[in-house]
Amino acid sequence: MDIVNDILEREQKKAEKYKPIVVEKHLELEFDVGTLLTSDTNDLDSKLIKSDQERDIYLQSLARDNTQLLLNKIWELPTERIDEAIVVRLPQPTTVLPRAKPVPKPKPLTKWQEFAKAKGITKTKKSKLEWDEQLQKWVPLYGFRKAAAEKEKNWLIPVPQNLDPMTDMYEKKATEKSEKVAKNELQRLKNIARARKVKIPRVGLPITSDKASSTQLATATSVAKASTASLGKFQDKLPKEKEARGKGVHELIPGKERKRKLPVPTPAAEKEQNLSMIDRILRKRPKIDMEKAVSKHINEEQLQRSEEKKSMKPMKGRGKPKGKGNATNFSAKKPKGGKGQRNPSKKNPGRKRR
Amino acid sequence: MKILSEDRTRILFEKLTKYIGVNVKLLIDRPDGTYCFREKKDRVYYISERLLQLAQTVKPDHLVSAGTCFGKFTKTNKFRLHITALTYIAPYAPFKLWVKPSAEQQFLYGHHVIKSGLGRITENTPKNQGVVIFTMSDIPIGFGVTARSTTDCRHADPLATIAFHQADIGEYIRSEDTLV
Structure with a gap:
């Protein structure tokens, strides 16, 4: 035990x-x-x-x-x-864990994709094989056996009427193809540059003065004027000269880009600026406005004349004198004949008027 | 709401001085708060600083208008006053023109003021001067530019144009959709 x-x-x-x-x-x-x-x-x-x-x-x-x-x-x-x-053997976990890495950004669209999206163009799927009537067989759209089929098909290329009869059509076709490839490559690189926001120089031939449009010439003038050490601030201006405007022009003119991003001034500062601007405008106006002066002078003359008329012959004439006229204040003289003007067109010729 | 460039501010003030002369200062220098001019889609708005701050909370794409529309800049960078500015211009205008009741309707339909419709005009108004047009009962109904000076008016024949029509309150109905 x-x-x-x-x-x-x-x-x-x-x-x-x-x-x-x-x-x-x-x-x-x-x-x-x-x-x-x-x-x-x-x-x-x-x-x-x-x-x-x-x-x-x-x-x-x-x-x-x-x-x-x-x-x-x-x-x-x-x-x-x-x-x-x-x-x-452990079962499937039920707890959802947050991912360690940030969510991948969507791939930036190419220029064509952007355009297609805006226009609502959707890709239609093409079948890889296509029936070729000439060769009487299925030919791939691209890739393996496409080149061979093309070679078989184009065993002879006719030279069109409008071309030089000695042109090599095969060579022409090859250059066309290589140009297309080069263009595609360029566009691909441009798309990459756009996605990464890299500035790329403009392409294309420079514009010569004999072929430039008026807007291009105006732009060139504006750019040339602004291309001084003081960014064209002291350049003379022609009367009614306008600065070139339009898409992409602003970026070409030196010293313009910075000016656009001026900060918004405080209310008090803005008021001050506005008032000084108004002062400048009011000061600029001519002190003596010729037309106004002349019209004022004419007006005064007319007034003076009418005053004179009143004072010279206050009691004469049929019109009532404006001042202190009363019934007793009239001349006793008889109206004289032969001195007034007669108006024969009037119904009632009446007595002669002066 | 964009702040006006210096160039555009100058153009705007030059235009306003044509109508209200020295009184432009009174639009900026107000005792009841700070007022300023702002630009949106080439339209110029006269707005108080307090209201502007409230308006800035609205997304720019969604903001149609704030304050009073004074006019717009044309494509050739000239400023055109709209009838909506009349409320601010009318009390300050040094040169005025009154039209007879019979000519009111003609003016409100967009016609020029002719001599026969002229009721009264400020003394010594020069030619090509911006004037505010009133009814005989002193209600502002629009503005325009004189075609003749006051002295010339006396001798003009009844059908001669005295003032060119620029804007009238009939536009609130006629061009409702383009005003703001």
Whole structure:
């Protein structure tokens, strides 16, 4: 019996070393066995977490318990034995993890793609093989066996009437093809440059003066004028001269680009600027407006004359004098004949008027 | 809302001085707040700084108009006053022209002011001067440019044009869609 007791005692001692595998929790934990993750939503013991001595012990025990629960969950899964080791096949993880790298940007569209998108042009799929009536067989659209088919087809190329009869049509065709390839390559590079926002020089022949349009000449003048050390500030201006305007002109004129990005002044500063501008405009106007002066003079003369008329012959004439005229204030003289003007067209000739 | 370039500010003020002379200063120098001119799609707006700040919260593409439209810059970079500016021009105008009630309708349909329709005119108005046109009851109905000076008017025959029509309040109906 001693031996049995001994063994039992030893077992008990052994068991004491290990903690129980059953853990009591107030709330069920959330498991994601696929990523070996548990999350404990139970409240922490605030008294323990605040005390300095017991905090670590508490956290350690909490971690152990939760790990125990996770391992219990793992043991529930079907186990396998591979090379003397017990293994478990984990299920698919359910927790969604954020990606480490940023989301890739969409590829910048080429110029054609942009245009097609704006116009709503969609690509139509062409079949790779096409029936050739002349060769009586299926010919690929491009790639393997296309060149051979082309060679077979074009065993003879007629020279058109409008061309020199000695032209080599094969060579012509080859150059056309190589030019197309070169153009495509150039456009490809341009697209790359555009996507990376690299400035590329303009292409094309320079404009000669005999073939330039008026807008081009105006642009050239503006550019030439601004091409001084002081950016054309002190250049003389022709009357009614206009600065070249239009798409892309502004960028060509030196010193223009910077000016456009002037900061918006503060309200007070703007008011000051505006007032000084108005002052300048008002000062610029001529002090003596000739026309106004002349008209004023004429007006005064007329007034003076009318005044004179009134004062010279105040009581004469039929029109009532404007001043203090009354019934008694008239001349007793008889109207004289032979001095006035007669108006024969009037109905009533009446008496002669002066 | 863009700030006007120096060139355009000059053109704008030169045009305004034709109508209100020295009083342009009163548009800028106001006791009731700071006012300024802003440009959007070649239209010039007269707007208070306070309102401007509120307007700036609107996305530029969505902003149609803010403040009062004074006019627009043509493609040849000339400034054209719109009738909407009348409210600000009329009280400051030194040169005025009154039309008779019988000629009011003619003017509001976009015709010039002729001598027979002229009720009254400011003394010493020179030729080619921007004038505000009023009814006899002192209601501003538009503006134009004199074709004759005041002294010339006296001797003009009844059908002679006194002032060229530029804008009238009838435009609020006639060109509703192009004003702002």
